[in-house]
Amino acid sequence: MSNTQDLQNLVNYGLVKAHIAMGLVFFIIVGLVGFLYSLQLDGIYPFPGIEFLSPGRVRMIHTAGAAYGFLVNMFAGLLYWAVPRFTGYRVLSDALGWFMWIALQAAVLITVVAILFLGQADNVEWGETPWWIDPIIVFWLLLHLVQFGAPLFKASQRGPLYVSGWYISAMLVWTPLVVFMGNMIPRFWSAGAGAGAVQSTFIHDLVGLYVTPVAWGLMYYFVPIIMKKPMWSHGLSLLGFWGLAFFYPMNGVHHFLWSPIPMFAQYSAVFATVAIEFAVTSVLINFMMTLRGSAEQLKYNVPLRYMYTGAIFYWITCFQCAFHVTLTFQKVIHFTDWVTGHAHLIMFGTFGLWVLGMAEYVWPKLFGKETMYSKGLSEGAYWLLMIGVLAMFFDLTAAGLVVGFDWIGLNPWIDSVNFSKPFWYFRSVLGIMMLTGLFMYAVNFWKTATAGKGLSAELRSDSV
Amino acid sequence: MGKMERFSFVALVAGVIFFLFADFVSWALPMFVLKDIPMKTKTDLAAEAKAKNYSAWADFEKLARYYPEQFKKFCDYEEKFAGAGKVSNCAPNEETFAKALAIGHRWYVAEGCWNCHSQDVRPVSNETLRFGIPGVSNTVSYPSEYQNELQAPVLWGTKRIGPDLIREAAVHDIDWQVAHLYDPASTSPGTNMPGYPWFFEKNKDGKLVPNERGLAMLVYLQWLGTWEVKPTKEWALK
Numbered sequence A: 001m002s003n004t005q006d007l008q009n010l011v012n013y014g015l016v017k018a019h020i021a022m023g024l025v026f027f028i029i030v031g032l033v034g035f036l037y038s039l040q041l042d043g044i045y046p047f048p049g050i051e052f053l054s055p056g057r058v059r060m061i062h063t064a065g066a067a068y069g070f071l072v073n074m075f076a077g078l079l080y081w082a083v084p085r086f087t088g089y090r091v092l093s094d095a096l097g098w099f100m101w102i103a104l105q106a107a108v109l110i111t112v113v114a115i116l117f118l119g120q121a122d123n124v125e126w127g128e129t130p131w132w133i134d135p136i137i138v139f140w141l142l143l144h145l146v147q148f149g150a151p152l153f154k155a156s157q158r159g160p161l162y163v164s165g166w167y168i169s170a171m172l173v174w175t176p177l178v179v180f181m182g183n184m185i186p187r188f189w190s191a192g193a194g195a196g197a198v199q200s201t202f203i204h205d206l207v208g209l210y211v212t213p214v215a216w217g218l219m220y221y222f223v224p225i226i227m228k229k230p231m232w233s234h235g236l237s238l239l240g241f242w243g244l245a246f247f248y249p250m251n252g253v254h255h256f257l258w259s260p261i262p263m264f265a266q267y268s269a270v271f272a273t274v275a276i277e278f279a280v281t282s283v284l285i286n287f288m289m290t291l292r293g294s295a296e297q298l299k300y301n302v303p304l305r306y307m308y309t310g311a312i313f314y315w316i317t318c319f320q321c322a323f324h325v326t327l328t329f330q331k332v333i334h335f336t337d338w339v340t341g342h343a344h345l346i347m348f349g350t351f352g353l354w355v356l357g358m359a360e361y362v363w364p365k366l367f368g369k370e371t372m373y374s375k376g377l378s379e380g381a382y383w384l385l386m387i388g389v390l391a392m393f394f395d396l397t398a399a400g401l402v403v404g405f406d407w408i409g410l411n412p413w414i415d416s417v418n419f420s421k422p423f424w425y426f427r428s429v430l431g432i433m434m435l436t437g438l439f440m441y442a443v444n445f446w447k448t449a450t451a452g453k454g455l456s457a458e459l460r461s462d463s464v
Numbered sequence B: 001m002g003k004m005e006r007f008s009f010v011a012l013v014a015g016v017i018f019f020l021f022a023d024f025v026s027w028a029l030p031m032f033v034l035k036d037i038p039m040k041t042k043t044d045l046a047a048e049a050k051a052k053n054y055s056a057w058a059d060f061e062k063l064a065r066y067y068p069e070q071f072k073k074f075c076d077y078e079e080k081f082a083g084a085g086k087v088s089n090c091a092p093n094e095e096t097f098a099k100a101l102a103i104g105h106r107w108y109v110a111e112g113c114w115n116c117h118s119q120d121v122r123p124v125s126n127e128t129l130r131f132g133i134p135g136v137s138n139t140v141s142y143p144s145e146y147q148n149e150l151q152a153p154v155l156w157g158t159k160r161i162g163p164d165l166i167r168e169a170a171v172h173d174i175d176w177q178v179a180h181l182y183d184p185a186s187t188s189p190g191t192n193m194p195g196y197p198w199f200f201e202k203n204k205d206g207k208l209v210p211n212e213r214g215l216a217m218l219v220y221l222q223w224l225g226t227w228e229v230k231p232t233k234e235w236a237l238k
């Protein structure tokens, strides 16, 4: 499978391009609406009194758009690249692929129209899509299962699957179950505390059983390929995968600690969360040990740097989690910006940077070029995004502590709003910084795709 | 080990069995524990508000008296998405109250109020003091008050920019709520809550009054926690 012609027959380049391009467009849109909403918190919202730009509605576009517009598109694109390449089989059908591509964009656009213009939303965080779209999304995810399940199934007839294959196979099965469970059960088959337990499981599972496994699956593919060496330990890979598979889905209720959910469920979620820390640590040790001896590459290779930066942020997030999952920390930080800081470090800092790194690795190859259009834009985008999200994390974590203690102190409510303002202003400034990074990244993509002559790697010091 | 690394093994064991086991622990078991709490429909909630003369019922009648023209329009107003149709007898009765809850709740969700306001008073961090109701000994949130159609999905929320609202009935009177919903800064200087002018319209005299959706939203807000508000003294004496 080494010559280019074979690989081109294996991977549908058009689908990879189309998904990644839409993922990037939605990434920017998600950033823009996040920034817009942050202006409301600053008290300088530019469109007051316009019904369809009501800040609360815009906020739902931010979270639902991040899930379905940005992440699903990006991951689907990268799966179209990676799965055929490591299994050696094509996806089930190209026609199905294009149908799914159109259906996904349509579902996201319908959601945007429904939330902004029709006022139809669902109060499930990350599942804000109106309930009548959810069965369509579940159906889409079943197609996703057969589309990528086919090559994985065929490959495992021949022998054991590579690590990425385990993560992606499990994710393909989990995701439709999770979306069905999280959007249908709380609305039609339960209410109150029971629904809350399902919703918390959903919030966590969409991260833990979709985003995390697909992202780790892709990491296990791209990192060894870029460094041209195998993972450090197969045993740790096994431990990490089965640890995640068993403990992750039991974590959900930790989003609603001290709520009316029966206490035994809260305790078991806290316990499972501590257990997951060990699985995560084993995965990270594996990646860090793989890097040993090759760390020099981080200097030149921007995609690899995105991946390892994201991995370190992943570790920071999980380390932080070990504290705030305790009932003691929860007293202070629940409902504050601490949580928002945590959410962005993992979603933007880890998964966002990872997909950007992977996309930047794949993109020039899709157009038969050896390198991205501009090293400057590529470096600039990296630093703006990395510093931006890290600073946002520290900013919001600090804000969360200030506000949490202020609330306990029973001061007038408006004090907590005023105390938060400086932190919120700073977050908006960081938002501009991150958006600038994203625009630079997008310009680089555009230029790479449209550059007339083949961009060659002559001037680069690395050779990946 | 080879077998563990196949599609079918991973899909079955990790994908299905682990997932079902986790769901069993995380929410099926808690639901089982809570299963004896009766589930209330909007009609049940309205009947309860009337029968027990909740403060929300008085507010509802007040709104009907303040804005008769809009109240009539509200009776005819139809909203499929909230499952609310025309009411048969346009008066402040149980049917109209249930309809107001349905539409108010629908817009509370659609406007993302729940992204800034929680509906969950925790037993820690002085929350029962901050959000509690004077004269009621313990106003922490408890499961049965959420076992109704308006909490499916539940509205606990994950973020507070503004205060918790599950005891809102005890905090402000209806006039404050009307002013605040139109322009929060008018009652709460320095707030960053957005105004909702589209819940208001001009009446015949050119005055700004809540429209159909506004009325419903106000009823819903004043209903939150009304079951914990003690009856007024006069009512208790009777």
Ligand code: HEM
Residues within 6 Å of the ligand: A030, A031, A032, A034, A035, A037, A038, A059, A062, A063, A066, A067, A070, A125, A337, A339, A340, A343, A344, A347, A348, A352, A427, A428, A430, A431, A432, A434, A435, B115, B158, B159
């Ligand atoms: C320019 C970049 C971004 C800015 C300025 C931004 C801003 C914001 C703001 C203002 C909120 C509301 C927080 C609150 O309710 O107090 C928010 C929430 C959220 N955002 Fe972003 N965002 C950005 C990028 C992203 C991306 C790329 C993702 C996901 C991939 C993301 C995921 C989330 C999530 C999950 C929440 C909910 C957090 C919570 O419940 O506290 N954001 N964001």
